[in-house]
Amino acid sequence: MLLNDRIKAFSELGKFLNQFKSTGYEKVNTIHHNDDFFDKMVHKITTAVHHNGWFTEKNVLFSVEQWSNALTKNNLKDWLSPYALEKTEPKTVGIVMAGNIPLVGFHDFLSVLISGHHVLVKQSSNDNQLLPFLASYLIAIEPRFEASIKFTSEKFKNFDAVIATGSDNTSRYFEYYFGKVPNIIRKNRNSVAILTGNETKEQLEVLGEDIFRYYGLGCRSVSKLMVPKGYDFDSFFKAIYPYNDVINSAKYANNYDYNKAVYLMSNYKLFENGFLMLKEDESYASPIATLFYETYDSKGQLSKKIESDSEKIQCVVGLDFSPECIEFGKTQSPQLSDYADGIDIIEFLTKIN
Known part of the structure; x- marks a missing residue:
C-alpha cells in the first residue's frame, strides 16, 4: 500500500x-x-x-x-x-x-x-x-x-x-x-499557563477551555498557573465564570467537595469560587477541581524554572513568553505535528530496523 x-x-x-x-x-x-x-x-x-x-x-x-x-x-x-x-x-x-x-x-x-x-x-x-x-x-x-x-x-x-x-x-x-x-x-506531564496581569477578559475566558475541557484530565489540560507576585485573581475568576456548570457533574462535584474538605482540615490557604479551587503549590499535577499556582518575580526567573522542569510540562500557555507558547484556549486542539512529550513519533518510526 x-x-x-x-x-x-x-x-x-x-x-x-x-x-x-x-x-x-x-x-x-x-x-x-x-x-x-x-x-x-x-x-x-x-x-x-x-x-x-x-x-x-x-x-x-x-x-x-x-x-x-x-x-x-x-x-x-x-x-x-x-x-x-x-x-x-x-x-x-x-x-x-x-x-x-x-x-x-x-x-x-x-x-x-x-x-x-x-x-x-x-x-x-x-x-x-x-x-x-x-x-x-x-x-x-x-x-x-x-x-x-x-x-x-x-x-x-x-x-x-x-x-x-x-x-x-x-x-x-x-x-x-x-x-x-x-x-x-x-x-506524567501537565500543562501550565503563564499570566502577567495584562491578559484581556476574552483571553482569560478561553483559558477556561484549557482548564475545564475533559475535566482537566488530559496532559494538555492546564493544571497550574504561573502568576506575578501580588497577582489579583478576581479578574481570572470573573472571566472563567461561564464554565460554572462543570460543577453539575456529580463526579466533578464529589472531587471538589472532597479536596476542599482535605485542604480546609489541613489549614491550606485557598481561593475558590464554588466550582474551582486555587492552591499555592510547587507541584504541576493538581487534583480534579483544583488549580495549583506559583508566583514569580521576573520573566528570567520564570524562564529558568520552566526550562528546568521541562520534562514535567506538556504545554505552556501564554502571551509572548516564548515562541513555543500556545495561545489561550488552544491546548485541546493540537496540530498533527504537536507530538506528546515533544518526541517526533514519525521520525522514530522511520528508524525502526
Missing part, C-alpha cells in the same frame, strides 16, 4: 467523523459506507459515555470533532512531507494506550499505520469503545489495513518497537519490559 493510499483512507475517515459534532449529528449521503456505519457510530458514542463516567457526550464529540478537522488530505500531506515514508519496511509496533480522555491514543495509532507499519494495540479499559470501531471503518475504506491492525488484551508478543503511555510508576515497568526494543515511553 502506498503512502497516498494510506492518506486517502484516513482522510475518508476524517470525512466520516465530520458528521458528528457537538452541535449535533448530520448524516451526509456521499460519505462512503455510511449506511453501514453512521447509526453504529451514534451507538458507539452513547456506549462510550455510559462506559466511563468522565466521558460526557460533549467531550466525546469534542474529541471526534478535533480529529475530523485534523484528518484532511492537505493536513496529512503537509504533516508527512518532511519524512521519507515510501520505502518503509513494515514492522510491528505495539501501543500501550492511556484512557484519561476520549481517543487519547488515536495519534499513536494514526502515526504507526500512516508510516506503513503494523499496529498492535493494548487499550485502557477506560477508553476501549471508539477506536476499534474507527479501525473497522478504516478497514472498510481500505481493506489492506486489516492485516496491519490488531487489538489485544494480553501481554505483547512478537513486536519490533513500542510506544507506551502511562504514569511515572508504570513507566518503570514499561522500561523493564520493553527496554530491549526501540521505544517511546511517556510519563
